[in-house]
Amino acid sequence: MLSEKSAATVRATLPAVGAALPAITERFYARLFAARPELLRDLFNRGNQAAGVQRQALAGSIAAFAVHLLDHPDERPDVMLGRIAHKHASLGVTAEQYEVVHEHLFAAIAEVLGEAVTPQVAAAWDEVYWLMANALIAVEARLYAERGVAAGDVWREWTVEGRTEETADVATFRLRPADGAPAPGFRPGQYVSVQVELPDGARQIRQYSLSGAPGSATRSITVKRVRGEGPDPDGEVSLHLHARVREGDRLRVSAPYGDLVLDASALDGGVPLLLVSAGIGCTPMLSMLEHLAGAGHRAPVTVVHGDRSPADHALREDHAALTAKLADSSAHFWYERPEPGHPVDRTGLVDLSSVAVAPGTRAYLCGPLPFMRAVRGQLLDKGVAAADIHYEVFGPDLWLAGN
Numbered sequence: 001m002l003s004e005k006s007a008a009t010v011r012a013t014l015p016a017v018g019a020a021l022p023a024i025t026e027r028f029y030a031r032l033f034a035a036r037p038e039l040l041r042d043l044f045n046r047g048n049q050a051a052g053v054q055r056q057a058l059a060g061s062i063a064a065f066a067v068h069l070l071d072h073p074d075e076r077p078d079v080m081l082g083r084i085a086h087k088h089a090s091l092g093v094t095a096e097q098y099e100v101v102h103e104h105l106f107a108a109i110a111e112v113l114g115e116a117v118t119p120q121v122a123a124a125w126d127e128v129y130w131l132m133a134n135a136l137i138a139v140e141a142r143l144y145a146e147r148g149v150a151a152g153d154v155w156r157e158w159t160v161e162g163r164t165e166e167t168a169d170v171a172t173f174r175l176r177p178a179d180g181a182p183a184p185g186f187r188p189g190q191y192v193s194v195q196v197e198l199p200d201g202a203r204q205i206r207q208y209s210l211s212g213a214p215g216s217a218t219r220s221i222t223v224k225r226v227r228g229e230g231p232d233p234d235g236e237v238s239l240h241l242h243a244r245v246r247e248g249d250r251l252r253v254s255a256p257y258g259d260l261v262l263d264a265s266a267l268d269g270g271v272p273l274l275l276v277s278a279g280i281g282c283t284p285m286l287s288m289l290e291h292l293a294g295a296g297h298r299a300p301v302t303v304v305h306g307d308r309s310p311a312d313h314a315l316r317e318d319h320a321a322l323t324a325k326l327a328d329s330s331a332h333f334w335y336e337r338p339e340p341g342h343p344v345d346r347t348g349l350v351d352l353s354s355v356a357v358a359p360g361t362r363a364y365l366c367g368p369l370p371f372m373r374a375v376r377g378q379l380l381d382k383g384v385a386a387a388d389i390h391y392e393v394f395g396p397d398l399w400l401a402g403n
Helices: 004-035 037-042 046-051 053-071 078-091 095-116 119-147 236-244 264-268 279-294 316-325 369-381
Strands: 155-167 170-177 191-197 203-209 219-224 250-254 273-278 301-307 329-335 362-366 389-392
Touching (some): 004 037, 004 053, 004 119, 037 203, 046 053, 053 078, 053 119, 078 119, 078 191, 078 203, 095 119, 170 250, 191 219, 191 236, 203 219, 203 236, 203 279, 219 279, 273 369, 279 316, 301 316, 362 369, 369 389
Parallel strands (some): 273 301, 273 362, 301 329, 362 389
Antiparallel strands (some): 155 170, 170 219, 191 203, 191 250
């Protein structure tokens, strides 16, 4: 994929560029938003920008892609690219925006690295950028085509048909297309983007998993109110939805996307499934469980969830009831502050040492990143193949940045 000349240059400069990526991405976003303030107002997550996590995610993805080109020159990191492309498609990103990113990213590289950016170095990293960008553009074009929409044209108006308070900080919104047309199909585990207009006029976007099964005339999203901790701000969109959105209101919602889904082999091949979640990460698992129960799934399914307390466990009754509907299933719920009588070995953080994991298990993870890292490590220790462990990150994907 990467030319031999550029590969040698990237390999030689990767340590310096990698070390400078935090400064480069900080300067990139400053330049980008100064030139195009509407992108911060209406596309990028202002909370993630304020916390700096989007910069970490961008730096991590660039470094991971460059390393992959060097270590596996004949392969493309399709899993990483697919995850990014699904997120971009849910936001309505178009090919033209990659030109804008290129302009400000390479200006930032030149500003930070100065004379070290020779024409040869610039050309090599330009090749890396466009290999990644063109791969993403191609995947995103396919995703748009599969939805039967023009590039970027993913938005529809939906009417809130009902609202249910699941816990003190979690609410479910039932939605129906405002134009009366059928709701688009989706695969269990996928999410939608929701865009709301805030009091200052910004139209901020967040992603929420679809918490019901496909096939219904309505769609459901289950939203946790994000309360800021320390320097981190409150969640602008989640607070708006909780405080202002009621039955009869309208929301702007994208077509469904996301690659944490049950594929055909998992559904039809008798593969043991393990659905592991924490906190509001239970929502894609509920969608999978409802689909499996409705389809009469016969293969083994193990459900694991961790939460602060039973009162904080959103959709707890559905979680248990849907698991119980399956022919061969078990549910294991851990709580840090359990009710009296809860098993001692299911108190505290999730610990899979006492959970049987069958050979050939395919695992699906969703929750906070430290939780998923810990669970993945436990699964690897139990012999689950790395390729059979799939995950979904809410917010910027910092898994790559951590690696």
